[in-house]
Amino acid sequence: MQRIGVFVCHCGSNIAATVDVKRVVETVKKEQGVVHAEDYPYMCSEAGQALIAAAIKEKNLGGIVVCSCSPRMHEATFRKAAERAGLNPYMVEIANIREHCSWIHKDMEEATEKAVILARAAIAKVHLNSHLQPGESLVTKRALVIGGGIAGIQTALDIAEAGYEVDIVEKTPSIGGRMSQLDKTFPTLDCSACILTPKMVDAAAHEKINLYTYSEVESVSGFVGNFSVDIRKKARFVDMNKCTGCGLCQEKCPSKKAKSEFNRGLNTRSAIYTPFAQAIPNVPVIDTESCVKMKTGKCGLCEKVCQAGAIDYSQKDEIITEKYGAIVVATGFDTINLDQYGEYAYNESPDVITSLELERVMNAAGPTKGHLERLSDGKAPKEIVFIQCVGSRCDDHRGKPYCSKICCMYTAKHAMLIRDKYPDVNVTVFYIDVRTPGKNFDEFYRRAVEEYGVNYIKGQVGKVVPQPDGSLLVQGSDLLDGKQIKMRADMVVLATAIEPEAGVRKIATMLTASIDTNNFLTEAHPKLRPVESPTAGVFLSGVCQGPKDIPETVSQAGAAAVKVIGLLAKDKLLTNPCTAESDTLLCNGCSVCQNVCPYGAIGYEDKEVNDHGIRETRRVAVVNSALCQGCGACTVACPSGAMDLKGFSNRQILAEVDAICR
Amino acid sequence: MPVEKEFRPKIVAFCCNWCSYAGADLAGSSRLGYPADVKIIRVPCSCRVNPMFILRAFEKGADGVILCGCHPGDCHYSTGNYYARRRMTLLFSLLDYLGVEEGRTRVEWVSAAEGVKFSTVMNEFVDKIRSLGENVRLGDLRCKN
Numbered sequence: 001m002q003r004i005g006v007f008v009c010h011c012g013s014n015i016a017a018t019v020d021v022k023r024v025v026e027t028v029k030k031e032q033g034v035v036h037a038e039d040y041p042y043m044c045s046e047a048g049q050a051l052i053a054a055a056i057k058e059k060n061l062g063g064i065v066v067c068s069c070s071p072r073m074h075e076a077t078f079r080k081a082a083e084r085a086g087l088n089p090y091m092v093e094i095a096n097i098r099e100h101c102s103w104i105h106k107d108m109e110e111a112t113e114k115a116v117i118l119a120r121a122a123i124a125k126v127h128l129n130s131h132l133q134p135g136e137s138l139v140t141k142r143a144l145v146i147g148g149g150i151a152g153i154q155t156a157l158d159i160a161e162a163g164y165e166v167d168i169v170e171k172t173p174s175i176g177g178r179m180s181q182l183d184k185t186f187p188t189l190d191c192s193a194c195i196l197t198p199k200m201v202d203a204a205a206h207e208k209i210n211l212y213t214y215s216e217v218e219s220v221s222g223f224v225g226n227f228s229v230d231i232r233k234k235a236r237f238v239d240m241n242k243c244t245g246c247g248l249c250q251e252k253c254p255s256k257k258a259k260s261e262f263n264r265g266l267n268t269r270s271a272i273y274t275p276f277a278q279a280i281p282n283v284p285v286i287d288t289e290s291c292v293k294m295k296t297g298k299c300g301l302c303e304k305v306c307q308a309g310a311i312d313y314s315q316k317d318e319i320i321t322e323k324y325g326a327i328v329v330a331t332g333f334d335t336i337n338l339d340q341y342g343e344y345a346y347n348e349s350p351d352v353i354t355s356l357e358l359e360r361v362m363n364a365a366g367p368t369k370g371h372l373e374r375l376s377d378g379k380a381p382k383e384i385v386f387i388q389c390v391g392s393r394c395d396d397h398r399g400k401p402y403c404s405k406i407c408c409m410y411t412a413k414h415a416m417l418i419r420d421k422y423p424d425v426n427v428t429v430f431y432i433d434v435r436t437p438g439k440n441f442d443e444f445y446r447r448a449v450e451e452y453g454v455n456y457i458k459g460q461v462g463k464v465v466p467q468p469d470g471s472l473l474v475q476g477s478d479l480l481d482g483k484q485i486k487m488r489a490d491m492v493v494l495a496t497a498i499e500p501e502a503g504v505r506k507i508a509t510m511l512t513a514s515i516d517t518n519n520f521l522t523e524a525h526p527k528l529r530p531v532e533s534p535t536a537g538v539f540l541s542g543v544c545q546g547p548k549d550i551p552e553t554v555s556q557a558g559a560a561a562v563k564v565i566g567l568l569a570k571d572k573l574l575t576n577p578c579t580a581e582s583d584t585l586l587c588n589g590c591s592v593c594q595n596v597c598p599y600g601a602i603g604y605e606d607k608e609v610n611d612h613g614i615r616e617t618r619r620v621a622v623v624n625s626a627l628c629q630g631c632g633a634c635t636v637a638c639p640s641g642a643m644d645l646k647g648f649s650n651r652q653i654l655a656e657v658d659a660i661c662r
Numbered sequence: 663m664p665v666e667k668e669f670r671p672k673i674v675a676f677c678c679n680w681c682s683y684a685g686a687d688l689a690g691s692s693r694l695g696y697p698a699d700v701k702i703i704r705v706p707c708s709c710r711v712n713p714m715f716i717l718r719a720f721e722k723g724a725d726g727v728i729l730c731g732c733h734p735g736d737c738h739y740s741t742g743n744y745y746a747r748r749r750m751t752l753l754f755s756l757l758d759y760l761g762v763e764e765g766r767t768r769v770e771w772v773s774a775a776e777g778v779k780f781s782t783v784m785n786e787f788v789d790k791i792r793s794l795g796e797n798v799r800l801g802d803l804r805c806k807n
């Protein structure tokens with residue numbers, strides 16, 4: 001029987017307003033083994049922790065129960081406090097009487113009764129706790145960044161600057177991400193390529209950074225400090241070491257009808273291509289779908305013209321296995337598919353485009369060489385209508401419930417740039433709300449209205465109807481004037497909602513990182529741990545975590561890097577001691593447990609046993625505690641009842657069940 | 663006239679640490695209530711829940727047992743919830759055969775972001791158990807007072 005102390009927290013009034021803490025203290029005092037119980041306004045405060053430490057020492061406590069907020073919040077805090085007072089930290093249990101009690105119940109009687117029961121369950125469990133010792137594991141001092149947009153580039157640069165090796169895996173042929181597709185950037189209107197290209201060059205040139213472009217993560221195993229990752233380097237059919245980037249192959253390639261992904265399908269590219277002029281690495285890839293040689297065996301022109309002899313049609317995908325201590329997800333976003341939004345005529349008229357397409361149209365390297373023109377007939381538009389919130393803040397199944405955050409600002413940017421360069425073009429913006437919090441953001445929007453005379457109308461557009469004369473009829477409402485609007489436009493631009501890149505679900509599954517209902521990766525704590533995933537060793541950078549603009553992306557990228565550096569700076573990590581353990585006397589070596597273990601943590605050894613006086617050698621299961629993650633799958637699978645989990649043992653859980661059902 | 667005492671069921675909810683326990687925490691911080699009859703036991707993963715725990719709960723007088731885990735594909739340990747799902751399907755049909763109706767047992771996937779779902783599921787489950795009434799089939803009579 002342990003000597004147990006119970007500490008009931010008021011959490012200010014968070015707990016005490018609904019749970020009669022004094023009564024909890026008085027009631028638990030009657031529980032077996034409880035030699036001390038007290039309450040305090042804030043147990044997690046320094047004074048609260050000191051109180052616990054003092055009681056541990058004075059009363060010689062062998063185990064403690066803290067009735068407080070969720071263990072996900074303060075279990076670590078109280079374990080440390082216990083350890084400082086000389087008690088094994090695993091002799092601490094938490095009864096969650098805030099999130100699971102006071103916050104969800106209104107009736108004091110009921111809540112108090114429940115708090116007592118939760119405390120009893122924790123007391124019953126702690127009686128059976130044992131003195132666990134965490135093991136140690138080494139840290140591989142190398143980081144992996146998945147995604148080479150501005151988020152991934154910045155994170156990699158910051159980690160590399162601290163002296164650690166970083167690999168970037170980027171699925172497209174070049175790093176740069178969406179930012180490389182943008183023309184100018186708010187709120188300063190500097191040219192996107194001018195600020196991004198130097199960073200891309202820095203990343204490529206950095207001695208600590210290694211780029212795997214045109215590559216994807218194939219599988220991930222291991223755990224914090226010790227990940228092992230298979231990377232598929234897709235065949236480029238061009239030798240990276242030989243290619244000089246002269247571009248002759250692209251010029252001579254006869255197959256020029258493939259849609260340019262970089263220009264959002266607005267124009268075409270050759271079968272051998274680099275996505276854009278400043279691509280890094282400046283080494284083309286052959287797209288097998290459109291290559292004549294790959295399809296018919298004839299052609300081979302690029303091989304003939306390449307003076308460096310870099311073309312290699314026999315190249316195969318390559319799988320590279322690397323070890324990493326930390327992994328950063330920076331997979332970014334795409335705009336949503338507009339098939340469901342028939343009312344805007346996006347699929348009907350080439351003159352209805354998304355904002356990202358407009359970025360390409362306005363860019364000098366884009367499909368129209370930077371001239372603002374209608375994609376249907378090449379004529380200069382006189383009347384342009386922008387529609388905001390297309391698919392954002394949408395409560396039906398077609399769109400996204402969240403605000404995409406960047407659209408108000410980039411629409412103001414587009415409107416302003418157009419009015420600046422083409423003062424005779426009229427620009428109208430339909431909006432639901434204009435949201436411009438951010439440094440110099442509201443000033444930016446007001447300039448669009450006040451200086452550049454952009455016509456902002458509060459209201460939604462119900463329909464865009466292509467007219468026989470090639471123009472577009474925009475039907476909407478003006479909510480402030482309370483009237484219907486019908487206007488003619490030459491071009492309509494849709495500020496389309498953004499969503500996480502489609503492949504992120506696969507990545508999250510491989511990393512066992514959680515993802516929310518909108519496919520954004522979840523942070524370990526929305527306020528206090530915004531760049532860490534709940535999975536140890538996995539970090540988040542950029543829009544994959546939530547909508548954000550470039551300044552925010554870069555700040556978050558730096559924050560993620562700091563967390564990675566903090567991890568890589570450690571030589572050893574303490575491992576979770578709550579691992580499985582098999583009882584050699586009960587185990588019959590059947591191998592059932594090995595088959596269910598997702599981490600390959602179970603092996604078999606021949607061991608000398610003394611079974612009631614019979615000495616023999618038996619093949620028994622042995623758990624490698626460095627690999628075991630403590631899921632418990634094996635404990636239930638074991639037909640002999642030999643396998644158990646430390647910290648969540650059968651007896652501990654049964655004791656909790658008994659206490660609750662008492 | 664004697665007032666009939668309202669039936670308050672005993673309900674045990676096993677929640678995996680990574681998703682559903684966090685979902686329950688989110689229900690709490692979002693103040694999304696459900697009846698106090700539900701008591702949560704934290705386990706590392708849904709695959710840690712041994713059928714023995716559930717049998718014991720019924721034996722000791724529980725009226726309903728619910729097991730919550732991460733959504734399929736999202737288990738922190740990749741595959742734990744698949745094991746749990748298979749084991750529970752078997753166990754629940756066996757329990758049903760023994761007279762512990764299917765409605766008294768439930769498996770539900772709740773993510774860390776689904777505070778609303780957690781609360782809704784618990785409300786529904788408690789309603790269901792209340793409608794089924796007290797569990798008499800597996801209860802060990804020596805455990806009743």
Ligand SMILES: Cc1cc2nc3c(=O)[nH]c(=O)nc-3n(C[C@H](O)[C@H](O)[C@H](O)COP(=O)(O)OP(=O)(O)OC[C@H]3O[C@@H](n4cnc5c(N)ncnc54)[C@H](O)[C@@H]3O)c2cc1C
Binds near residue numbers: 146147150185
């Ligand atoms: C129309 C428009 C205009 C904008 N204008 C501005 C502006 O003026 N100012 C501003 O501050 N912000 C602007 N933004 C926002 C800006 O684009 C983003 O903030 C920024 O690009 C986010 O960077 P990121 O690295 O997180 O994502 P991304 O730029 O999307 O980069 C992600 C990278 O990861 C790669 N990737 C994805 N999945 C995988 C995978 N599975 N494996 C390997 N690699 C993968 C992608 O290929 C890509 O290279 C605009 C956005 C839009 C849509």
Ligand code: SF4
Binds near residue numbers: 629630633
């Ligand atoms: S608890 Fe068992 S199944 Fe789970 S990781 Fe450890 S050894 Fe493998």
Ligand code: SF4
Binds near residue numbers: 589621642
């Ligand atoms: S399942 Fe049980 S009995 Fe079989 S090898 Fe594993 S520990 Fe031993």
Ligand code: FES
Binds near residue numbers: 682739742743
């Ligand atoms: S961790 Fe939630 S079900 Fe496995």
